[in-house]
Amino acid sequence: MTRLPLLALLLTAPLALTACADDTPAPVENAVDAPEPLGTAPAVDDQPVEPRMEDGVQVVDIEAGSMGFQPREFTLQAGVPARLVVTRTVEDDCSSQFTIPAYDVDTERLPLGEPVAIEFTPAESGEVEWVCGMDMQRGTIAIVTAAS
Numbered sequence: 001m002t003r004l005p006l007l008a009l010l011l012t013a014p015l016a017l018t019a020c021a022d023d024t025p026a027p028v029e030n031a032v033d034a035p036e037p038l039g040t041a042p043a044v045d046d047q048p049v050e051p052r053m054e055d056g057v058q059v060v061d062i063e064a065g066s067m068g069f070q071p072r073e074f075t076l077q078a079g080v081p082a083r084l085v086v087t088r089t090v091e092d093d094c095s096s097q098f099t100i101p102a103y104d105v106d107t108e109r110l111p112l113g114e115p116v117a118i119e120f121t122p123a124e125s126g127e128v129e130w131v132c133g134m135d136m137q138r139g140t141i142a143i144v145t146a147a148s
């Protein structure tokens, strides 16, 4: 219920400002749009995500959402049990199946909104590819040697 008055304030504020400025053409749309490109940082998605440790298992949460599988790149340690928890949050069929061919991992059809755990132990260091069921999305798992 409190949202409506707030929204009304946000909408009327730029109008009130432009009403005071006689000369300048009202750049209301620019003022609203400008902050968004600055705020989006696509580079973040390119950073390999590191797993978190849970009871000796390295865990990576993967969301199959409107941007496809995220994160696309992540690291795992060789010789340490791994768990990828994949949650599909969109109907999109392209994000409904996650596979790691090198490890015979295949989720088949991911249920909507229900986390699915993939468990395997990366054998040796190197790059391993994951792909969606349609072979359209793919990404890299960088398997690194565990620090001793």
Ligand SMILES: [Cu+2]
Binding pocket: 093, 094, 095, 132, 133, 134, 135, 136, 137
């Ligand atoms: Cu696909």
